[in-house]
Amino acid sequence: MKKILALCLLCILLLANQALHGESFRVSYLPGDKFRITEKADLRRYEDGRFIGLAYREVRGVLDVLAGNEEGGASKVTGDFYVFEETKHKSINVARRIDQVVKVNFLIKENGQYVVAENRGYPSLRSFPVFPAGEIEQGEKWQDFGERVVEPFRDGRFTRVRFYCDYQYYGTDIIGGSEYIVLKAQYAMRYKPGQDPYGDERIRGISGKHLVTIYFDPNLQRPHFMRDQMDEIYQLADGGTIAYKGFILTWFDNIVTMDRSHLVEEVREQLKESGVEDISVEEKKEGVALTLNRIHFVADQAVVLPQEKERLKRVAQALKKIESRSFLVVGHTARAGSVESQLTLSVERAKAIVDYLVSQGIEAKRFLYEGRGASESVAANDSEENMARNRRVEIIILED
Template identity: 30%
Template sequence: MKLFGLSRIKKIGLAFIILNFNLVFLLMGQSAINHPLGEITDDGSETISYKGSRNYKFTERSDLRVYQNGKYVGLQSKIVSAFIIPSWTDKGLVYEGDFFVDQDTNRNKTQVALGIHDAIPSSFIINDDGNLTMLVDNGYPSFRSFPAYSSHKLKKGDVWEAKATRAVDPLSKGIVTKMPIYVQYTYTGDDLYNGEPVYLISAQWATRYNMGGTTIYVDWGGDKELSYAQGSHKATIIVSKATGAALVIRDNVDETFAYADGNKYQFKGTISLFTEYPPAIDRSKLIAALKRMELLDDDGAEKLLQRPVVKEVVKSSTISDKDDDWEPVNTSEWVSGGNPDKKDSKTKTEKLKKQIEEHQATEAAHKATPISVDNTEAGIRLTIQNLQFKADSAELLPGEEKRLDQIAEILKLADGAQFLIEGHTASTGYEAGELKLSKERADSIAAALAKRGIGSERFICKGSGGKKPIAPNDTAEGKALNRRVEITILD
């Protein structure tokens, strides 16, 4: 099986990530995605492989002692988490996820505080030969093609090697450095984990970045101040026999990064990683609540009983963006200004008329579709059309309490689930501003729902600006439909 690796000395233009030193073993066997499930052959050997098709939650917990030039400077505690959703598109099987980092460095083991998260998007595909190609690359996953399973039949004690790629940013500088690693795996035995039959695999590798020798690897697109890195990793991996997913990875780390200013930073400790599948949601309870609120008819209830198999591919609009909010025009300067220029007056009159039409369309959409319900691969999605915010603001106006109360009542029925809140704007010419505003509005909705008794740690918030329209942006009605907040009960 061919594995993905970083080409020597030629990778430039690497993506920005908000990442300190970590080991994000996200793909947990996905490099072997095209093989059948693990199976036992007649001679007692086994084929260990991965088949990924379900949503899953990824969590990495690290506790690393940090030393600067040999002096202890604190304990680095970090949680990296993501909810990964695979879906079939015209590009094949695409994995999409939003990553979140909570980090603290202190001199004791104070718990890292969790709250409403900022989403860092990632999207990637895995080809038939095992190569990984990033579609949206913000530095995640930081480990690619790890762990990899041998395509050969294995017996206990058998050893195989595979190449992977690792991304690091030890000092949280916002500059990711990528390096190839060569991992040696050993199939050590079988066991039970939470009552499930599992394989036990050990893995080890050495960190050698720009260390000389016959082969020198340098990432010229990475941190130019990173002189070299060296160290060791020894990991234990627990792999599900049924699915090939790596359920737990525990890595023992001892690693040093040296910088051009002469400082050396050593990281020692453990990193534990878990793969968890979301709990089964009692859809009958949700359907009953949705019908009670008259948000769902019998046909809609039937569609919610099962998740769709294929996700519809949503293509980004090619129409340019600008400010999405309706704002009144100050007409006093051209109504009471004596003798205004007629052309200027006509232009302002047309602008005012257009804004009034958009405002009326917004009001109509608000009344016609208070909350709509869809069945998606990620879970049940509630779409709130035209929530009333102050212009250019994430502050909710009075009058939205009823809809928020309804949504909170629904979400409380999804025991243990996480909720993705995604803000959207019309696309009218100012992409950066739209993304910022849509994210702030998603945060605002999460905060409002948290006040209604839902734990803030259950919310994942992201803003998509005007990049995911559901209607054309060249009409007032279309823009009104595109201004929305979507809440998905991740399933």
């Protein structure tokens, strides 16, 4: 009986000690880490108070933590943000068109603060969450500054808005069998012209609020998931208004590093055994690229000629063996016609290749696609032979 009482007393003391000391938070990204930030916005758009329609948008950042930290433990982060085409319908199992690829470099400090030297719009939410020094007990509240970058016209004109956020350590929750620390945060959006000297001059003022639930991974020491219920109104210089209401969901995921040299050899061997010709396989910054050289379409159209389908079928068989990776399909054209027509045709041809590969049994949601027109020619456009070399499609196995 005495032993049972002693054990009970010990448990009470341990729980009391844990409650007394609370949690000490820090944000940790180690050199060599590779991670992904995926932001999905599900919003309703209003203009001058009238409902205009739905707006779904996804942005995906594929980021590397560089070797060597700055003074004070800040992690150096570099990578690309893929900005997908905004749609009016929420789609799940579809290929996504890339509107823009944005290269970024920034620092993340141990307390969660971001340092972004060159503002290119991404990441759009910075210094969030931020933690105070010392331990935080459950239920405790604190405040700190953060920054949100907005782009109400969806045309690449960004405005930085600094905000003051209220945080609370709410407790813990289980998601997918793992325990996460739950934080509640809320902040108001307030902006006047001139607060961002490089901001969009069409914006005269911003007001609104954000209510955010943050799931923080205590093992990795970084955010895992955030759910943001938002309501923003933009007062415009012409007297009108734009408003967005809805949710923004953000995931932070680790990326398993790809053995690129092994994958190159493996894919080359598979294509060789299948008798596929005129495809080069090589490492690129984004991953491993399969380049379909001299691919044949109907002239000035995005219609694949019948003789190409056997080659594409065998490429699809090789891609099916690659698990848990996305495929970026990039269309290229020769320099013929206007720059605009080249870009349009290259996008359409990339999409045509995606559609055929999907018809061979690869999930559409694994594909991203874009066109680069004739901006990345591999030969001078001075002969039919060289122009044929420039008409190509890349399928990049992304390290994402």
